[in-house]
Amino acid sequence: MTTSAAAEREIAFLHRLDGVRGEAVMVGTTAERMRQASFLDGRERFWSSETLQPLHLRHRSKQAASRFIFHVGFCGSTLLARLLDDGNCTLALKEPQCLADIASQREALRSGSAAAPLPAAIDHALDWLGACAWEGGVVVVKPTNWVNLIVADLCAPDRPVRAVFVSMERRAYLGAIFRGGRARIEFCMRLAGEVASLSASFHDLLASAIRSIADPLDQAARACAVLHAQQEALFDSAITANRWPADVKVSFADLLSDREAVLARVSRVLDLPPRHRDAAVPAIPHHAKDPSAGFAPEERAVEDAAIEAHHGARFDAALEWLERAGGSL
Secondary structure (H helix, E strand, O other): OOHHHHHHOOEEEEEEEEOOOOEEEEEEEOHHHHHHOOOOOOOOOOOOEEEEEEOOOOOOOOOOOOEEEEEOOOOOHHHHHHHHOOOOOEEEEEOOHHHHHHHHOHHHHHHOOOOOOHHHHHHHHHHHHHOOOOOOOEEEEEOOHHHHHHHHHHOOOOOOOEEEEEEOOHHHHHHHHHHOHHHHHHHHHHHHHHHHOOOHHHHHHHHHHHHOOOOHHHHHHHHHHHHHHHHHHHHHHHHHHHOOOHHHEEEHHHHHHOHHHHHHHHHHHHOOOHHHHOOOOOOOOEEOOEEEEEOOHHHHHHHHHHHHHHHHHHHHHHHHHHHHHOOOO
16 A cells, blocks of 8 residues: 555544443544644544444554653644654654543543443553554554553553653743643643642642642642643653663753754654654644644744743742752652
């Protein structure tokens, strides 16, 4: 099958998974439509047909997706996924909703009260995601950072997984969140609450962040600083459990300053096909999250300067508080 034919072949894609009710939403799509979509979480329609089906769990197979880009959010992971997707051998699946569904249902799936146990739900989803690759190609999955709630399960040492973990300097992370406005701040506050539920120490640190100051924006800055630290702690735990080397970590600053070096390293870590590793690094004329829009670094610099003027002191205070309260985790 030629590359163009493979890109246009009909694919049965697992879009939604309800492990509690035992249902799945399957959609008909193509690799090209998924490649062009900013995200595969339903914010934009990337499918031509849709059916609700009973959830018939599949066993873990050799085709299961096993290459991942985990990230703390707003740190260049979408850009990295687009750069890795060469339109030939590597297909990057950006934020498939089925994994976010599993992460949201994790407690019910773990409790045994659902139609599917957590490991079986993960196996089922990864099997369908891996099936999107055509012969000789591979799939790279870039989940939403909501999926960090189950990163330990996805990266369990008994799974044949390869992964990279993208993060950024903590102060820049706060700036990126506040630059996104109320919706992004609220999303991060919700995620911080979910991450805090993973351990007593996480819960106590987030509760302390909220109690430590009365102003809502100051609370948000401290909670988001905690979120960054705790996501990095989840990554470090997965890396340690698998005895992975330090080069599985990717920084946003390095991605911006030396794309070629970062892509070469990530391609090696993820064991991507040689045809991709030898390919030229594409230019980035568009916004990573919205290919229809241009990206102007000078405009981003103006936005960042405005955020710094309004919130810089708040960020400093949040980071100083976290250092005193136990930001090293």
